[in-house]
Amino acid sequence: MYPHWMIADLEFPAGGLTVQLAEARAMLPDGLLEESGWADELAQCMESEYRHLTMDALQMIGVHAEAEGRDSELPAEYWLRIAQAAHQMDFPAFVPYCLGKARRLPRQDPADVMAAYATMPRVIDVDDALRKPCAVAAETIRRDDPAAEEWLETPDLTALARHLRDGAFDRMGRELSESFSGVFDDLFAAVCDPDFPADRSGHGWAVIGANPFRVVFSDGLLPVSEAEVWWRARD
Structure with missing residues (x-):
């Protein structure tokens, strides 16, 4: 489903x-x-x-x-x-x-997904394991530029992604990406949940659209093929 x-x-x-x-x-x-x-x-x-x-x-x-x-x-x-x-x-x-x-x-990029990451608790209920890193991401963006507060609070996904794309992500992308990597699986599961609200589909598509999957093979005597998000599969 x-x-x-x-x-x-x-x-x-x-x-x-x-x-x-x-x-x-x-x-x-x-x-x-x-x-x-x-x-x-x-x-x-x-x-x-x-x-x-x-x-x-x-x-x-x-x-x-x-x-x-x-x-x-x-x-x-x-x-x-x-x-x-x-x-x-x-x-x-x-x-x-x-x-x-x-x-x-539409095509999605790192700015779209990081904007969704930082504001996800504003649009759906999430548990503490996800809420805390999302809050850290929001604070990272806020600390970099207090003007982003308006888009974080609304939340305005389009404006926040534009802000990140216009230079903010260049300054703090590594910090955001490292945190995002640790919670990606939980985020992906959350936006694919059948109860994810249709009026927040922009947040859902930002997480999904920026992250197609690849087929990879696990190590072992009998390798098994499995899905891995593209940025992990290429490492």
Whole structure:
């Protein structure tokens, strides 16, 4: 289950896993695929029937399209089929980002997610384990520039993100990011809760949209594939 704002009015395409992945691949414009740098890996994964890595490659091509401002070249169905594949393979962490992209929600960046992080207790009830680091993040922003108090209290997510993007994040991004890393899992779970309020979907999408997931392999005699948020997966 996901919040209503995330799934409302979406029509999920039918079909098994092989169909979902093949249909998504068929929707990729050749130029975008080649430019993304994922063409060879995608072909190899599909040929070897590595379905989880095929899903991963398809999403990362979409992430590339987003970064290049070419989202419009991928239909909503592309993202819905990746979401369906992720669901069928039990990779639920992939689903929210794909649903947001299917809804044509805007690109998010570190300023958006840090603004949401600092103000999350203003929009939903959170436990102390999450409330305290969020409060520390808010105080960090307030201490850097008292003028941010107005946006923290309202909260005005757009104005606060703009403030961070206009230089404040350059000054304190490392401090905010280190704190955020420790509570990301709790934040992600909170915004994906079915009861997350629709009128606060901006906060939800800020956490989700700035953080697509990747497939990684755990160490051991029998490596297991699992989902990891992109900035941890690349370390």
